[in-house]
Amino acid sequence: MDGTEETTRDAGVPRLPEGVPTLTVAELEADPHGTFRTWRPRLPVIGHEVAGFVVLRAGDVDRLMRDSRAQATETLYPETRGIPEGRLFDIFAHGMLTANGAVHRRRRSPFTRTFAARMIEGLRPRIRAAAESLVRDWLPDGEVDLVARYTALIPAQTIADILGLPHDDIPRFTQLAYDVSRVLSFTFEPEDIPDLEAAAVALQDYVRAILDARRSAPRDDFLSRFLAEAGAAGDLTSDEVIVQLVQLIIGGTDTTRVAGALQAALLLQHPEQWAALRRDPGLIPAAVAESLRYEPSVGSAGRVAREAIDLDGTIVPAGSMIMLSTLSALRDEAAFRDPDTFDIRRDDLPRLHPIFGGGAHRCIGEALARVELEEGLGALTRLAPGLRLTGGMPVLHGHSGIRRIGPLHVAT
Numbered sequence: 001m002d003g004t005e006e007t008t009r010d011a012g013v014p015r016l017p018e019g020v021p022t023l024t025v026a027e028l029e030a031d032p033h034g035t036f037r038t039w040r041p042r043l044p045v046i047g048h049e050v051a052g053f054v055v056l057r058a059g060d061v062d063r064l065m066r067d068s069r070a071q072a073t074e075t076l077y078p079e080t081r082g083i084p085e086g087r088l089f090d091i092f093a094h095g096m097l098t099a100n101g102a103v104h105r106r107r108r109s110p111f112t113r114t115f116a117a118r119m120i121e122g123l124r125p126r127i128r129a130a131a132e133s134l135v136r137d138w139l140p141d142g143e144v145d146l147v148a149r150y151t152a153l154i155p156a157q158t159i160a161d162i163l164g165l166p167h168d169d170i171p172r173f174t175q176l177a178y179d180v181s182r183v184l185s186f187t188f189e190p191e192d193i194p195d196l197e198a199a200a201v202a203l204q205d206y207v208r209a210i211l212d213a214r215r216s217a218p219r220d221d222f223l224s225r226f227l228a229e230a231g232a233a234g235d236l237t238s239d240e241v242i243v244q245l246v247q248l249i250i251g252g253t254d255t256t257r258v259a260g261a262l263q264a265a266l267l268l269q270h271p272e273q274w275a276a277l278r279r280d281p282g283l284i285p286a287a288v289a290e291s292l293r294y295e296p297s298v299g300s301a302g303r304v305a306r307e308a309i310d311l312d313g314t315i316v317p318a319g320s321m322i323m324l325s326t327l328s329a330l331r332d333e334a335a336f337r338d339p340d341t342f343d344i345r346r347d348d349l350p351r352l353h354p355i356f357g358g359g360a361h362r363c364i365g366e367a368l369a370r371v372e373l374e375e376g377l378g379a380l381t382r383l384a385p386g387l388r389l390t391g392g393m394p395v396l397h398g399h400s401g402i403r404r405i406g407p408l409h410v411a412t
């Protein structure tokens, strides 16, 4: 960590600027908030042993989300992580998340109407009823893992309903989604790649089988309408159709499962704020927003510098991979008062919550995630007001991508 060491050419970073340290994955995993808190006042970026540069400050993260010099990574990321081909690679090669310009617009636009806030608001009563029914299911059991019995199921059932996937398939497609999404974290080793690839194959085969079934027997659901429209327009290749649906399944299940668990855990850890929510349900949207800030389920967004980028005098060279750290930005003392204090009454969160990114790639599922998180929390405060943590905060891994969570043990 002398600030001048060479990083691998594979990571797309020829040489770190002088004085910028390279942190190891182990250091970042051990205490991401603490590590970022140490470096953020000193430097706008730090080196990452695998992922190039980590951008730390809220203003820079926000600007670079929209800056055309910082582009989506296309297939650079899997290539640098030892995945040069295959079905895992295809998720990057054919998906909207990693695409730029016109290709990105073509892949994203067929889905924007379905996930628009106005359409999603219409689902709120159904999501509320589903959340309440889930709480009533486990309430008599006394002690449960809230992740398995609740926070995973709300988004899984909802995305199944939107896309027209059978509820009986939930255990299968959610497990595959969680397995595949691990590729976006730094918690996998080269020897794990065959398992990730197997999960990517199985998830794509599952989606392909559902699509084939809809083609031969259309229903009145999103997939049938989508196939009719996409088929008529001929806009997406069949691989692209499958990969966009895979990205919606991953985005639609894993991120919100983790966020739902973290918000419940944080509120139960702060009993006076839990009590305030019970008294005043009007605080629920703010509690959701503050939980997403304080302990975000998505730690970063990946980009590549197409030109050299100057951040307060530190030059990120052209060709470098960049990790825009939402995890760091959301605790930036320059943007938030007492950033390490969890406070559902804070008034300094911007209207567009930074956790959902910015620019062309801003999360397509934001409205859905908010409704699921708000209704999930609302049902808990109404039907399980005496809920308490029995095992402390859930174990959380990951400083980037979709973070990973262990069980959340609660008692009613």
Ligand code: HEM
Residues within 6 Å of the ligand: 096, 097, 098, 108, 115, 247, 248, 249, 251, 252, 253, 255, 256, 259, 297, 298, 300, 301, 302, 355, 356, 357, 358, 360, 361, 362, 363, 364, 365, 366, 368, 369
């Ligand atoms: C708390 C929950 C969620 C968080 C924190 C979150 C966060 C994000 C972020 C930060 C991005 C931008 C990534 C980038 O710029 O590289 C993104 C994109 C995306 N999200 Fe979400 N997300 C959440 C829920 C959802 C849901 C429910 C869906 C399902 C509909 C979804 C689907 C997607 C997709 C498909 C993209 C790619 C959009 C594009 O590239 O144009 N997300 N999300």
